[in-house]
């Protein structure tokens with residue numbers, strides 16, 4: 488349950504991505520089993536275009552699980568196949584229909600956030616990709632008035648022709664759609680580090696957060712993905728590593744966990760689930776809890 492901590496600080500909103508095998512409600516029970524106060528899930532099989540019908544029974548079971556676990560900080564993640572930035576009309580239309588379906592499903596499930604990769608321009612250029620993505624989102628919103636699931640654009644590593652590598656590209660989409668009550672941003676530590684935003688020292692972290700605040704605005708930030716990076720700084724390669732064991736290192740996660748500006752944002756790990764026989768979600772979440780509890784800047788003596 489998300490009650491304040493004993494020292495009066497706001498509750499820690501911390502979780503992981505969980506599987507929906509056996510039903511979407513199972514993700515909530517798995518999260519509660521790990522002591523999570525937040526979670527991320529797919530609302531359908533993310534590797535296929537096939538739509539899975541959402542039955543009233545499935546919605547009721549999800550509602551029941553949310554009540555029993557007390558977890559309300561839930562983010563869905565869209566399928567990886569969607570590309571609303573594509574220069575191809577057919578590809579874009581198909582992606583628009585799928586993203587609409589994702590938003591509708593989240594609305595019915597009472598999921599407050601859906602995290603979405605802005606897409607890839609496939610050679611047409613970043614500006615064209617930004618324009619295409621913004622136009623598709625506007626069309627989706629126009630066709631689905633009054634839905635209350637917030638669409639969050641995720642910062643990306645900039646692999647291939649992916650857009651969303653720079654804060655400026657994300658800001659450009661947000662401003663072109665111009666629906667601040669229906670949109671926001673999910674910041675992924677691994678992706679921004681791979682994209683060239685450093686977090687490894689206090690100075691670098693503050694510089695990066697300042698840059699984010701000036702271009703996008705911290706008020707637009709709703710969810711964080713906390714992942715260390717397998718590849719070096721500015722690699723533009725999106726590969727997640729266990730917290731504190733990658734190229735970003737443990738200090739950066741301390742800066743994030745102790746940043747009062749980010750206290751209201753659910754923080755979700757997307758790190759490898761197991762190593763040998765060990766449940767690594769528990770290990771990674773414990774590392775983050777310890778950083779949160781270590782209490783911010785130490786006095787400089």
Ligand SMILES: [Zn+2]
Nearest residue numbers: 641675712757
């Ligand atoms: Zn992510």
